[in-house]
Amino acid sequence: MRTDLGKARLLFWTFFKIGAFTFCGGYAMIPLIQREVAERRCWLKDGDILDIVAIAESTPGPIAINSATFVGYQVCGTFGAFCATLGVVLPSFLVIYVISFVLRQFSQLLVVQYAFNGIRAGVLALLLKALLSMYRQSPKGAVAYAIMAGAFVLTAFCGVDAVLVILASAAIGLAASHMAKRRAAE
Amino acid sequence: MICLELFVTFFKIGLFTIGGGYAMLPLIQADVQAHGWMTAEELVNFIAVSESTPGPFAVNVSTYVGAELAGLPGALCATLGAVLPSFLIILLVARFYAAFRSSAIISGAMSGLRPAVIGMIGAAAVSVGQTVFAPDGVQALAGYPLACSLAIFVLMAFLTHRKLHPIAIILLSALLGIAAGYLRPM
Numbered sequence: 001m002r003t004d005l006g007k008a009r010l011l012f013w014t015f016f017k018i019g020a021f022t023f024c025g026g027y028a029m030i031p032l033i034q035r036e037v038a039e040r041r042c043w044l045k046d047g048d049i050l051d052i053v054a055i056a057e058s059t060p061g062p063i064a065i066n067s068a069t070f071v072g073y074q075v076c077g078t079f080g081a082f083c084a085t086l087g088v089v090l091p092s093f094l095v096i097y098v099i100s101f102v103l104r105q106f107s108q109l110l111v112v113q114y115a116f117n118g119i120r121a122g123v124l125a126l127l128l129k130a131l132l133s134m135y136r137q138s139p140k141g142a143v144a145y146a147i148m149a150g151a152f153v154l155t156a157f158c159g160v161d162a163v164l165v166i167l168a169s170a171a172i173g174l175a176a177s178h179m180a181k182r183r184a185a186e
Numbered sequence: 187m188i189c190l191e192l193f194v195t196f197f198k199i200g201l202f203t204i205g206g207g208y209a210m211l212p213l214i215q216a217d218v219q220a221h222g223w224m225t226a227e228e229l230v231n232f233i234a235v236s237e238s239t240p241g242p243f244a245v246n247v248s249t250y251v252g253a254e255l256a257g258l259p260g261a262l263c264a265t266l267g268a269v270l271p272s273f274l275i276i277l278l279v280a281r282f283y284a285a286f287r288s289s290a291i292i293s294g295a296m297s298g299l300r301p302a303v304i305g306m307i308g309a310a311a312v313s314v315g316q317t318v319f320a321p322d323g324v325q326a327l328a329g330y331p332l333a334c335s336l337a338i339f340v341l342m343a344f345l346t347h348r349k350l351h352p353i354a355i356i357l358l359s360a361l362l363g364i365a366a367g368y369l370r371p372m
Contacts, residue, residue, distance in 0.1 A: 060271055061201075062244040069276035073280040081277055095241070103235065114366070114368065118359040120231065121318050122342040131304065131307050139297055147302050147305065166204065166306075177290070
């Protein structure tokens with residue numbers, strides 16, 4: 001039990017550090033997890049990192065949270081999962097909580113409004129870049145393109161609920177892969 | 187009461203965000219803007235804040251919206267809501283890891299979800315584009331030249347393509363935005 005507590009505390013601090021130094025989204029933390037968790041602590045084997053990425057990508061929620069919960073569970077069960085997740089969330093929570101006191105006052109200043117006018121154009125560029133690299137990694141094919149186009153039109157122009165679009169495309173993907181498998185069997 | 191509403195809204199956002207990062211943007215746009223918790227412009231501004239602070243976008247945005255609406259309890263409820271779905275689902279997945287990994291259902295659903303997420307982020311990009319190139323009434327600073335936004339966007343798209351760091355992109359576009367604001371012909 002004592003060693004478990006020690007492990008849990010170590011999990012918390014390791015993921016606190018990972019959370020504090022991960023900027024720009026989940027994928028940036030994969031090399032950090034690799035170094036801290038696999039190489040330094042030997043909690044995981046190197047190949048496990050790929051599994052973690054695959055799982056984090058195919059389950060709901062941010063990659064950072066998914067990986068922390070998964071690693072924590074592997075190392076020391078549900079309590080470990082809790083400590084790792086708390087650790088990874090806490091830095092952003094604290095930073096944003098402090099920022100929230102000043103952001104709205106600041107945003108009234110003319111100079112800040114000008115800055116954000118420029119920043120929005122920069123954010124659009126970042127978003128399109130992320131979109132492009134996701135497109136390159138996505139499955140290609142008639143069904144995939146149809147789903148892509150359908151999801152785009154329905155959310156952008158028809159105001160369809162995003163949850164509905166997600167559920168429908170999961171069902172379509174399921175049906176399409178089922179049909180492809182049956183055709184291959186025949 | 188507002189705390190419960192925050193918890194439920196962000197629980198739903200966390201539950202239906204597949205792939206992390208920008209994938210949750212369409213859901214946040216729909217839910218957070220529908221509640222009137224943030225305007226379209228504020229949300230795009232906050233993307234930049236989130237990119238320049240540590241941690242996942244999901245945690246950052248839930249903490250911020252929660253803190254703005256109901257202080258510390260609000261921030262806690264919203265963040266707990268955003269994190270809880272991933273936490274619970276990963277606990278389940280970690281327990282039935284082998285079955286999950288080879289499941290035809292999961293891989294089939296993912297083959298539909300990946301392209302859908304791309305289409306939906308495309309839709310989110312359209313609405314981010316609107317805040318850049320067609321801001322509405324009050325938010326639009328009188329006479330802030332559209333050509334400046336366009337020029338900043340093109341330059342940043344180029345620099346992003348050349349792999350300049352996102353934080354550098356945001357800082358640079360802020361400076362250019364300020365310069366454009368003050369130097370514009372009166």
